[in-house]
Amino acid sequence: MPRMLDVSDDVRAEIGDEEADLLLAGESAPGNYDCTSCRTPGDSEQERTSTVLFVGNETAVLAFAHASCIPSQVVTVSEEQLQGAVRSITAEEGLAGQPSLPAQAGQPGGQAVLGVTSGLVLLDGDLFPALVVEPTARIARPGTSGPGDDFLPLLIEQGFMPVTDLTRRPAGLPGWSVLLAMGQLHAVLQPGPGGGSPVSWWQAHQPLQVTDGWRAAVNRSHTVLVYAAPVGSIGQQPREDLLRDALEKAAASGVLVAAAMPLAGT
Ligand SMILES: [Zn+2]
Structure with a gap:
């Protein structure tokens, strides 16, 4: 058959x-x-x-x-x-007990590196899988070399929305998705040019381990909340509660954007 x-x-x-x-x-x-x-x-x-x-x-x-x-x-x-x-x-040994550590990954064509941290965010009593993206240096708009940091404006142009209240669930961003394979995080995909196949916005040099809790949450939600903030606003936080504090601080300072993304292929 x-x-x-x-x-x-x-x-x-x-x-x-x-x-x-x-x-x-x-x-x-x-x-x-x-x-x-x-x-x-x-x-x-x-x-x-x-x-x-x-x-x-x-x-x-x-x-x-x-x-x-x-x-x-x-x-x-x-x-x-x-x-x-x-x-x-x-x-079938699985990946139990793997800590969710901050990982570094390169952004193709860019000088700065995007640091990606996985964590869980509590919204309306439910835990959602989240990724927090923070560059290691300021991001200049392609073709410019001014002193400013264009990371957030560039993301807002792509459809990310400013976050003022961390208890609100971010809106979906059409065409973007998160690629998880073998229980590991491989990439964040964005729409391809001219409506073609998705291309990597961020790709892990080494697939990023996620915790069993994170994977369980994504199995429930089939959605990943992707938060982004400019260099220096979040930092590497060793605990979920500290990560949440840092996100709230960034939101209060007006330097946090977010979007909800499905898993690639869904
Ligand atoms: Zn499956």
Whole structure:
């Protein structure tokens, strides 16, 4: 019986037509699997399932995800990440106990680096998964070199909204999404130029670990709240309550913007 599998063109190009056709015919597809994105069980006979190919320098691993979590795609990872993924896929050891640490990541084409921290934000009695983005240096508008910091104006032009009250849920931002794969944060995607495929606004050099609590919250909400503030306004906060304090301070100072984004592929 054919499985409800999606094999994207780029996955097919990597694994070859023969393997792709075997998968689609159900010969080599899994029945049950653990979704590589949300890590809850899936069944390729019952629900649409994406094939996700993780490609390292030397090896590649085929994994499966709910189509509602992420689309079928090729994800490039370091060999080290891939070996970790193989261990966690085969041994189901999961990622329990991983602290949610601030991570540094590069922004393509820019001098400044965007620091991204994951945390949970309490809104209306519910915990929402959040990302806090803060550059390591001021951001100049492309083509300018003035002394100002254009980070917030640039984001507001993209549709981020100023936050004055942290208890209000940020509005959605069409076309933007957060790419979570193998239970790790890979990228924040923005609409491609001219309505094309989404492109990375921020991409992790190393996929960012998130806590089990963060992943559980995103499984409930399917939405990530992305907050951004200019360099020097949030800092690296070691605890959730301190992160919240810093966000409230930034909001009170008028230097916080936010948007709600779905997971990529949803
Ligand atoms: Zn899933």
